Amino acid sequence: MTQQTETIDPVSTHVVVGVTLALTILVSAYLLFQVQPLISKFILPWFGGSPAVWTTAMLFFQCLLFFGYSYAHLVSRFLSIRQQTLVHIALVMLAAYLATFVIPGEYFKPTGAESPIWQILLLLGACVGIPYFCLATTGPLIQYWFSHAYPGRSPYRLYSLSNFGSFLGLLSFPYLFEPFFELPQLGNYWTIGFWVFASFCIAAAFQMFQRHSWFSSADHDASSSAEGMQSELPNHWQRVGWVALPALASLTFIATTDRVSHDIAPEPRLWITTLSLYLLTFIICFDHERWYRRRLTAIVCILTILILTGAQDITERLGFEWDPGVTQVRWSHFLAMFLICFMCHGELVRLRPKSREHLTEFYLWMSFGGACGGLFVALVATNLFDEFYEWTLCLLSAIALGTYILASRPTSTLQVIQNKKADQVRRFLFGAGALLAAGVVCFWLDPFQWRQRSSPEFEEAYLHRSRNFYGTVAVKERVHRTDPSQSYRVFYSGQVNHGVQFTHLDKRALPVSYHSRESGVGETLEYAKSKYLEIRVAIVGLGIGTLATYARESDHYDFYEINPEVIQIANQWFDNVPRCKARTQETILGDARLKLEQAPEDVQYDVIVLDAFSGGSVPIHLLTTEAFEIYHRHLKQNGFIVINITNRYLNLYPVVRRQAEHLGMRFRNKFQSGEPGRLIRSNHYFIMTDDPEYLSSFPSINPRYFDDNGNLIREVDPNISHVPLWTDHFSSINPIEIRN
Template sequence: MNKSIATRPNPWSFLPFALTIFTSAFLLFQVQPLLSKQILPWFGGSPAVWTTAMLFFQTLLCLGYLYAHALAKVPSRQTQARIHVFLLVLAALLASRVLPGTELRPESPDSPVFQVLLILGASVGLPYFCLATTGPLVQHWFTSTAHASSVFRLYALSNVGSFLALLSFPYVLEPWLEQQEMGQLWTAGFWVFALLCLPVALGAWQNKVQIGAASHGDGPDSSSPVAAEQLGHPAQTSLRQRFSWVALPALASLVFIAATDQISHDVAPEPRLWISTLGLYLVTFILTFDHPRWYRPKLFAILSLVLLLATAGISDIPRWLGIEWDYGVNEVRWSHFALLFVVCMLCHGELYRRRPVDTRRLTEFYLCMSVGGAFGGLFVTLVATQWFDDYHEWLMALILVALLACHVLFRSDSQRPGLAGRLVGVFTAIVMVALLAVMQNPWSWREVRKADRTEVLLDQDRNFYGTVSVKERRFLNEPERNDRVFFSGNVTHGQQFLSESLRHVPTTYYARDSGIGETLLWAMSQKPNLSVALIGLGAGTLANFAREADAYDFYEINPAAVRFAQEWFDNLASCKAREQNILLGDARLRMEQLPKDKRYDVIVLDAFTGGSVPIHLLTREAFQIYRDHLQPDGYIAINITNAYLNLYPVVKAQSEGLGMAFRHKSQAADEVRNVRRNLHFIMTQDQAYLKAYPSVNREVRDAAGRFLRHEPQDQPGLRLWTDQFSSIAPIAK
């Protein structure tokens, strides 16, 4: 019998494949935040831009994998190379201008999802598609080399490149480079990638062996059907196996997106949250596809079940056990991070266990994976956002994870489990689903009874711009304190007392003695009639300052917020202003379209109290627009209250850039008056106003109420934010 003869593989022949795949993955994840940030101002800074962009990139990834799968079916290796080289050259030419120009800027706020997809496709469609084909296609060519046994490590390496790109954008590139500079670097990187890919495509580094080239380690050649049967794996891929290739990454993707949204909902959309969750998601790919040693099925199944209960019952379980535990932001955040990591290890570990032994199925495997990975973005963007009024996809994801974990925990790899084992597994799954449904009941918070009050949800809506809701609080012993609260996500954006005596007393961030309250009252004392612009409607609280001679323009991007302000609060209806307009759409774009002679006495910016700050409203170009539409003796008043970002140095730099003087005022919370702790920054040239109202710093006190110090706000040396440069890293708290 003839024995297989193989030449000694050249270790350097592995390097071109590794460099090509690493570079393509790095560029894939560099361009995603780069383009998303570029178009963010065009859509009002909505966090949904990121979700929609992810849908675009995941869909294009699927198309790239489909192309790779189809090209791998072409019998001639030379034909494959010619087709792909032509695609590379064309993509390299189109990559010369990756950032979308102003000609692609939308003129209407209608159909934002479609417009985001159109802009991304026109600017980076083919180059991104070409990068997306690299992983499966180069790995397919790699199976013809003497290193074919390491093919899945190339996939792990691609995720290392993605992970490093994800970290480098906010921490290395963004703090130092402008958008155009990053775009030019990305274009240069794409040309380097094309030069690396050309010799790989043309077969210069194939280093073929005579026989057994594609074997996976010791034993028979696993690329052949006979060898696959000898290894205990069917040569033909079953429908059940294909389904698992789609379903497992789909579940991981859904958990990743739902967990990101859920943390935003329970805590706040904290800056860099997307990077943290996506980073964990990628790390699980790196570990599971690097080597089987990192994934232990039973261990991760048990951990998943434990963390499901711990995360879903973070408030219920201690109460059931009679433990008083006041959990906070960190507990919620880290419990979700831990659950996300363990669940993705479970899904991706099971996916790796079901990988094809026959390497001819490699491109089909990656195609199914990409379809599953895109499912999470498709479901959240096109189904959940459009049809759910809350984050119901989170409970759905938890239930599916519980079923998968029970299946993995109670299955038998050697033989079919007996009737007792199956019954225990089914019973455990039923108990888990019931517990999750009780602890994560999405309707439970619609009526909450506390010792001193009852909270009832009156209305809730969800759209491209987020979730808004209205609650009514009814105090048992103090009915005069009954009020309605307007929420954007989980952030309070307005409150109104229900009693007639307090109904139109300004609350939350805008008490009469707040920085903005003082500014409006001073301006009213100086002029018999004011023209005021309010960016961010909320519950319409500031309408209570208006006089009959005044004119108020309310700028609001979310149509649901406008409906809530009109239906559930009467601040707008009772506004005394002779003229009031609601301008729907992004405030910066709408103000830019105003006649040049339109001038305001006061411009109030109130869009920064949440974690997803619309940065495009804080750049030099934005403030120039405000200044162009401000009276010479007018005021730009900004609510910079934010638990996650120190916006003081940002607006101070803008004030100095405009050559305007400024003051700030910090105000402590007052629960009785429904006043929340706030910090306001006011720019003006009115020296009399600045003399009458000096700046007030926030006081830091100990538990006994003793004064300790004033909290510093400034950060000297912060670079001026522009449309081409902004970074939240230096100002994150």
């Protein structure tokens, strides 16, 4: 053994092994987080473009990460280094073979009748399960091998390197690869990248297998000495922190992504931004403790939460009108999320174990906490909450954690927990401050609608609130105090008004909100009725069924709606659909694009109305080239495709104009100003048709803005020339954001 040891150059061996381990962990992390947006975006059109696709995918990836860390913990605990390398080489080879099938085939496409959550989980498991599991095991296992190869050195720098690789993987997807390559191509490149990782990983495992005897003999004394100085048995409080802190960070990350996606658009770049910021907190905190200033972070975090939740309320009380645009909404939420995650991960680093014997256990509990955050949103919050209460829960928990940090003595968290002689006065003052801050946040956010918001003219009350995979819905009734004919009900999808109906019998049949007779859709339907004795109409997005009021006894109306809660609300709390005069009408449950794709070729419509974009969140998969080719296939000659492009955050005009030009169809757009007295909201429609008479009779009207006296201030050309054609494999909301 001595002779063998002398033939080995310790310096060169350490350098080679160290470089190989670092490259392995860097490439694995890069692939780990590049495949998440890749496959999530690929399956997004299959499940209605819902933001919950990303939430469910994150649940899958976080749970698989936990299983990967469990594997690393078990093999490091019960197998020798040589046994670990042999087992892991077998796993890597199996995963490298299965990585060939990362892009799902058409046979995985749902029919529309399945449970979306379980369908997504099964699909991801079949396509990317084993390769992702293999990548997930690499981080903790490589760090454990590093601690054997380099005893006395901290392996946590490798964890920071791992998160840096993940950060690069996320950012390179939307900015380096996605604009230039189709998703199937990216899938092939990812497979090649996995084979590169497999080569590095097998080389690292072989080196550990070959050099294990040298490491164990040469470094045993140093290892024993280092661990003897740093042996610190974790207690129950530490393990609670290992779970609770990453759970809060994960919950905040997912809740922020969910909230912003529902209010703006389920666009992968939003997902990548939040995940990148989440990873950035890992990179900074695990690189070195000096980057985390716990008291300063706690103060800034609490102040940011108070400003975020109260800014709009405060400006209104001061007499200012501030309607935040898409940029302000996104980055105010992103900043709060970053600070909360930074605080959680900074505290987590303070609780990390010193000994390598507890290294994999630490990562196991940490990944379990991360998975708990995803499980809470996908399985608990979605089924039990009727609103996004988890966002409020995150803010309140962050205030509690920040207050605890400020109230603690300037010692380690572990000592604070165990200190029985803390200053009671200081704790009382900070505790009272925390309760006050939490009360202010609850007052401003008003998650349970406790505050009285009725105006002098109306009394308001919620009749219905619910939540499912597709988001939150609610019905509110506004009863006029003096004139019952002005009373009405409103349907909300998330925070956005998606339909209004008068409750008075004489006004109940009036089409209002975005669907008045002077609107683009009203003009088009009335024109089609005047030209044809009977028409067949497809309406994508049921809402409260306002467009059903345009039907005649001779017409045929098909309503496509993906959310079963909306169908129930339209029939229970509103009566547009039950009173529809159409000779035949059908409400088709499922994603409209998928259902139209499955429909026979002889299903032809005079008018197809896309009414799923008004207000906030935009199902992008309904606006791609592939989607419009499906609509065009089911459109009669000289028929109409009417798109409600009303949106407070995004200018959708250039997107649909590119689709019309791609199809070779002519078009017009119609903007209508709001009339609050008639409950008509400002609306903007884009109409594609080849009917020359219609186009000559109804010229385009661009968005117009008037002063209080009715004088025209300006007219806006909605076109943006550099917006590219949207496809299933490329779409970006960045060029069409409306910045206030």
